[in-house]
Amino acid sequence: MTTTYIPLDKSESAEQIKPETILPRPIYDDLVNFIDIARDEAKSVDKDYNKSERSHKAISIDGERGSGKTSILVNLKSYIKTTKPELLNDVHILEPIDPTLLEDGESLFLHVIVAAILHDEDIKKAQSGNANKDGSFSHTLEKLASALESVDDQKDLRGMDKIRSLYGNKHLVNCVTDFFKSTLKLLNKHLLVLPIDDVDTSLNLAFENLEIIRRYLVAPCVLPIVSGDRKLYDEVCWRDFHGRLTKDSSYQELQAFNIAQELANEYQRKILPLPRRLSMPAVETYWANTEIKLGTDTGMPLPNFIAWLEIFLAGPVNGLENSKLNIPVPSIRALTQFINHCGDLISKLPNEVTAEQSQLAIKQRWQMPETNLSAVDKFQHKYAELTKRVDRKYDEAYKEFEKIESEPKSALKEFSGKHASLTKEWVHKLKTYFQYEPKAGSHYLTLLAKEHWLELKEQKSQFTSVFSTPLFQPLTHNCGELKLFDKPYDMSDWSQKLLKKLPDLWFDPIKDKRTRPC
Incomplete structure (x- = not known):
């Protein structure tokens, strides 16, 4: 497996100059394989090409916003x-x-495709370097421009002019194909790859853009690579079909809905064939990959960093009864932004965190800084061994743990000294990031509480309560900086649970309040 690393100090950009920073490799490998096959097919039909030959072979890359499609x-x-x-x-x-x-108001996505070809630097250089091929290229461009113009004028024409225009429209596919082939002849190549980014983004023209791919990007010499959210494609397609079915009558709307969905499925099956569909991996799949490093190809493994985050966001919990907070980093874009935000502190992490292979050991070492981990391991094994006995007397395990714990711990004390300052820095750094993440309300409340407790520990104040933080004050969750967080819960059941303990009038102002408990 090839080692990949995520830079700590690089600003967010789709372009990755170094191949070692490219994610995810399997998607790239699949694309290279598809392009290789398409190149061979284009070569085989190059001499005996029949203009009636049409095939839908677009590659689709499915993924939500921020999943890394554009970067690919x-x-x-x-x-x-x-x-x-x-x-x-x-x-x-x-x-x-x-x-x-x-x-x-523009009806043809072809305008943008043609403009992209004319703007390409390699094509500009080829035009200036070969006058004969450039003449052929310019001729096919003129024919295509004339065909595009006739299509644009159709809506204003009548009679024979309309018929002539429609006849020209029939040959637009051939004009498009001739233009692509003249482009490749100019470059002395066999296959033109058209990466089309987020076809679904322009919602008002999304279906029309797919129609352009269906009608015109079907020659063997052209390979479209279409990125977008396939759920959104499906939504756009069935709604368009449904609108056409119910345009003149709303009779049997449910049946029309079912038909529209079937049509949408078959339509997408045609223009985006199932065997040529690729899906971006969820960001969580990267978290367990030890071959992804931070900073350099020999830096901190990404799983170690995830374990490090869980120390602050979840704490020493077993995950039962919803006690473990998931990390609110929903996409690869969010992950790279987050790593960039924390880059200055990541470089300061001690070797006990960055070099450790066991995520459990990282958590144990930081949450129990003055405890000998070998004592914990021996206690665990001894405890498991004693569990198999009938009498289940565990005093031997505790005695063995106490024996190892009594040994000198100078190295542990040195590590413990790093603990307080780093903890404070990381709690503040995480708090400043998650305060703007709508789904990180629970995490932000937790970090506020940790920060409050750290201040209490430093001041050793006896007059401030440990509960004096918004985590334990749900009525404050609708105010100030907490207003932007998602709040999926309300307080409607409080009146029942606190019945006869508080006056009824006390519950009236809070019935409509929303909260985000941890």
Whole structure:
């Protein structure tokens, strides 16, 4: 397995200059394989190409916002350069095409695709370096522009002009294909890869953009790679079909809904074939990957960092009865932003955290800084051994633990000295990040409480309660900086649980209050 690392000091960017910083590798490998096959197919039909040959072979990359789809499209060419450079002798990969560049009122996503080709630096250089090929390229471009213009004018034409325009529309596919082939001839290559980023983003034109892919990007010499959220594709498609079915009548709306969903499924099956669908991994799958490092390829393993975060966000809990808070980092974009936010402190972490392989040992060492971990291990094994006995007397396990614990602990004391200052820094750093994450209300309340307790410990005050923090004050969750957090619970059951303990009038103001308990 290849080691990958996430830089600590790099600003958020889809482009990754170094291949060692590219995630996720399996998606790239699948894309390279698909491109390799498409290149061979394009070569085989290059000489005996029949314009009637149409095939839907678009590759789709499914993922929610922030899952890293754009980064894959941006870095695909760089990845191929480092892993299979000979492939680029026959393949030209355009920069990712953005469908949102379509202005309101434009009907053809083809305008943006053609503009992206004309803007490509390699194509500009090829035009200036070969006058003969450039002439052919310009000729096919003129034919395509004329066909596009006739399609745009259809709505204003009548009679024979309308018929001529529709006839021109029929040949638009051929004009598009000829333009693609002349582009490849200009570059002396066989396959044109069109990465199309987030087709679903421009919602008002999302279905129309998919229609362009269905109608025109079907030649063997073209390979579209379409990224987006497939759930949103499905929503856009069935709603479009449903709108057409119910446009003239709302009779049997439920039946129309079922038909629309079936049509949407088959439509997507056609333009985005199932065997060519790739899905971005959930961010949680990276957390267990020990081959992903932080900072450098020899830095702290990502699972160690996750264990480190759980020390502050969950604490020494067993996970039962909803006691373990999940880390509110929903996407790879959020993860890289978070690592960048904590980068200055990550570099300060002691070797006991960064080099340790066992996540449990990391938590034990930090949460019990003055405890000998070998004593804990021996106690655990002895306890498990005694559990198998009939009498189940565990005093031997405790005696063995006490014996090891009584040994000198100079190294442990040194480690314990790092404990207080680092804890305070990390609690503050995490608090400043999660205060803006809507789903991190429980985590923010927990960090506020930890910060409060650390201050009490330093001041050794006897006049401030440990409960004097918003974690134990649910009525404050609707005020100030706590207002932005999601609050899925209310206080409607308080009146029943506190019946006859408090006046009824006390409950009236809190019935509609929302809260986010830990």
